[in-house]
Structures are given as structure tokens and as C-alpha cells.
Amino acid sequence: MILQTHTTSLRPLTTAHLAQTMTLLELNGEQLRQKIEAELASNPALEHFDEARCPTCGRALGSPGACMFCRPAQNTQSDQAIVFISPYTEYSAYQAVDEDDDYSTEEWNAQPEDLPGFVLRQIAPDLSSDDRPLAAHILTSLDEDGLLRTPLIEIAHYHHVPISRVENVIHLIQRAEPIGVGSANPQQALLTQLEVLSETQAVPRMARCAILEGMDLLSRRAYNELAHLLGITVLEVQRLANFISDNLNPYPARAHWGDIHQGVEASRLYISPDVIITRQNDTPQTPLVVEILSPYAGILRVNPLFREAISQAPADKADSWASHLEQASLLVKCIQQRNHTMVRLMQVLAKIQRLFILEGDAYLVPITRAQLAEELDVHESTVSRAVSGKAVQLPNRRIILLDKFFDRSLQIRTTLRELIDNEVRPMSDTELANKLIQRGYPVARRTVAKYRAMEGILPARFRNPGVKNSPNE
DNA sequence: CTATGGCACGGATT
């Protein structure tokens, strides 16, 4: 009666089916989670169990078998990416947290992107249920910069627990995104960020020292004194300061993630990614590991018992049972379809934008959704839907919107920025336009002006030669 | 007179 047909040839290729597939594709992880939850609650034909776990690492799986992390890498071609669906392991923890009265369910649903919730969701799996109220308390006490101004001892007293436990929880919080959140002061935030950063890349040796001992000098930009204090040259201090301002952020909640400039939609800063891309190792040819987060842990399927029972349904219920069954199998199929599409999409996208993912903005290959649709042999609107409203976490831990993969002018804008950063004398827009044309980017003078504005760079008249013109100062 | 920002138009993209 029901078959596991995969791709296109689904039995009644009804409009309902099409409509639902499209709708699901459009949803991001959080929205899909809500959808599934609602469906589970109302539809007895749908069954969810989360017993599928990877035998090696215990990671929950969307389908039985070994998880991608534990399976040996069989895919070593350099331009290939490993793409797979991974369930949202926080799922169950997220549920449990709802029971805390600190957060009513409505609040969570209304503002899924507020800071406390965002952090709590990340750390929930590592948190014992006793520590949850602590975490909630701490997170709600944060000021708007993401710093914790309340003395630890106060929190400890309030909950009648030893201060060490509070410290443990804080430690956990600090290491969640945005890294350093929950620190007592900017200095501590910087140190935490530095520590986390040092796990994945090399950091200047003196950075820690500079923050630890010369924090006030650093923030006053008193580089001469700082150089003296640390016993290094001013030039080195300059480079240190640049490194710090490029990579660290004393006010974690003011995170400028991705390249979101001038507070574009401040409320959308905290997005949980729908896709996480990491590199498998540190060699330049490393395969990319693309993990597509799925909002349900375990397996979602039509309940086989329900299907059997349907033949013995009481006459008055037969209709509604049948429609439940129909609806459930539709949902499952659509989700399969959604996953399938996402995997194929990311596979191609990761291959095309490999350099961008690894090396940064300058290497973004301009590509349109339509071209990608061509490549995948799907309708362009499918790609549009799949891409819109989703976020990706890159190997450098930045979270960007998937839309950015299709930014036609990003490459030019970064070149422009470079040009201006390295200019000796401020160049007018016309001059800049010429330079860009020389480099093979045909742009009009007027366009340069627009790009400048986008990048937050001041007009030539207000720029100073030699000084870095970063937008966030 | 030159450098820029505003408005609006047309073609490409979604």
C-alpha cells in the first residue's frame, strides 16, 4: 500500500504533495521543528522514536547505521564535500528546559532568537537538570552587552549552592556562541575567546599577556606604553591590536556576525545555523564536512501499528483515520524530499564555493540561484525556497545567511575594500572605478559609491591615508 | 569645477 519510492515518481503526485514539499523546504530548522511537533501532537498515525544512535559515539541518528563522523573517510577527493543530515541532538533537552518557569513556552516561540534562549539551547545537552535554573538565572541577568555584572556569590547564595558550581555553569556558557558571553568584564570575555580561538588556529604569543596585563592600555590605544610594558616594539603592538580587534570582541552580545553591518536587523543576529560546515583536517585539500541539521532526533515515520489497525477502524472513525494516515505519510515523504534536496544542494554549493568557505569573502564565486537550479536540474523556485531564511556556520565559526552564497557583488566589494585599505592617498570614486576595471571588474563610478556605502567606508574626502578604515569603530 | 548622494529607470533575478 505504501512504498518507499524515492525520487520523483511518488504515487499520487497531488498538488497537496507539491505544495507541502515546497512549504517544508522554505522552513528553517526551528520552524520545521515546530511543524513536526504540532503534527506529532495531533496526528496519531505519526510516530517518533529516537532510539537510533550511532553505535560508536552515541550521536543520535536520522537513520540507522554508523554516523558520518565515525565512519572512516572514504571520500578523499579534494573538491568533494561530505554532506549529511544530522539530527538536532538538543531536541530533547530543549523540551525539558521548557518546564522551567523562567521561560514560558510562548516566550520561546515568540522570540526564538533572544540571547538567553539562544545560549541555553546550545548548552542544554551538557547541563544537568539541577544546573538548569542556575544557567537560566545567569543568562537572564546578562546586560545588553552579554556581560554578567552580578557577582557570582550572589547567584550562589540565591540558589544555595557552592560557588564552584556557578563557576562551572559559567564556564560552559562562556564557551557557547557568542563566545565569551557571561563573562564578568570585557577582559574575561577576550580571554575566553582567545582560548577558544587558540584551539583551532595559531594566535600571537603575546596576545594573552597583553589582554591580561595591558587591558586598560589596550582599550585606550596607548600602544607606546603597552609596548614598553610588554617589552616589544610598537609595531608588534599594532599588529597585536589589529589581531585582537579583528578576531575578538569585548562585548559578546554586540557580535558582528557574518558581515552584518550597521545593525541590520539587530534582532536577527542570533540565528541558529541550519547547516554547519567544518573541515575534516587542517590540510589544504581537506574535505569539507557539511552537516545539515535536522530538527528531530531519531526517526519519524508512519506508525505501522496504526496502518494495520486502519482496516478494523470503527465505521464512524474510518474517514478521519484514513486522512490521518494520508497526512502522516505525506509529511514523512515531504521531509525525506526536503532532506534529499538540501543534501544535493549543499553538495553542489560546497563544491562551487569551496574557496569562499575556506578562505573568505574574496573567493566567493558569483552564481545565481537560477544557475544552481540548472545544475541540480530542479526548478529555480525550489532553490530559492531552500536557500531563503537559512543560516550556515562556516569553519571559522562565523554564521552567515545562506543567501550570501549568491551575493553577486561580494567579490568586487572585498576587492574594493582591499584597494582602499592599501591606498596611499584617498582615491575618488572615479579613480577607484578605473582601478577595478583594470582588475577586470567592469563597474560604473556610481556603483563604486554604492559599494562603498554598503561596506561602511567614508567618501575620499573624509578618509585618512594609511589609517585603517574599518566600519566598526 | 569635481566629487557624491538621491531618484528613478530598465534589465536581470527570484
Next chain:
DNA sequence: AATCCGTGCCATAG
């Protein structure tokens, strides 16, 4: 069909 983006023209500031 709706939206976005690059560009030209013109007004304004310096």
C-alpha cells in the same frame, strides 16, 4: 509578478 541591482542624470556640497 515582484524585487533587486547597476547605472545614468541631476542637484548639491565643498
